[in-house]
Amino acid sequence: MALKIRLARAGSKKRPYYHVVVADARSPRDGRFIESLGSWNPLLPKDGERVKVDADRVKHWLSHGAQPTDRVLRFLDEAGLAKRDARSNPKKAEPGKKAQERAALLKKAQEDAAAAVAAAAAAPAEAEAATAE
Incomplete structure (x- = not known):
């Protein structure tokens, strides 16, 4: 049984609140879970107590092979x-292929x-020099 900490x-609607749970990977997001490990309230300020987690139980489930999701x-x-x-994607900031082609065309133009x-500007100067001779 593949376990996830998720x-x-x-x-309610527009007022999210999340429970950190251990569940079978095949069960629905809000469905059956094995144990509740904590909570996350994204509506609280970032410097406050947004995340509450039972550290001992998390360590227990991690030792039993539970895989946390990215957010958890x-x-x-x-x-x-x-x-x-830490994730590193140096190409993320580069423009796409078509944008690079457009930039090259614009530069050439x-x-x-x-x-x-x-x-x-050089043609009138040459014409004046030719008439002066």
């Missing part, structure tokens, strides 16, 4: 109960326009 939503792993990392690896302006 969030089960409670609260963040909470456990803040509490010092589990280690969360600007260079062509600058060359045309330079040629237009």
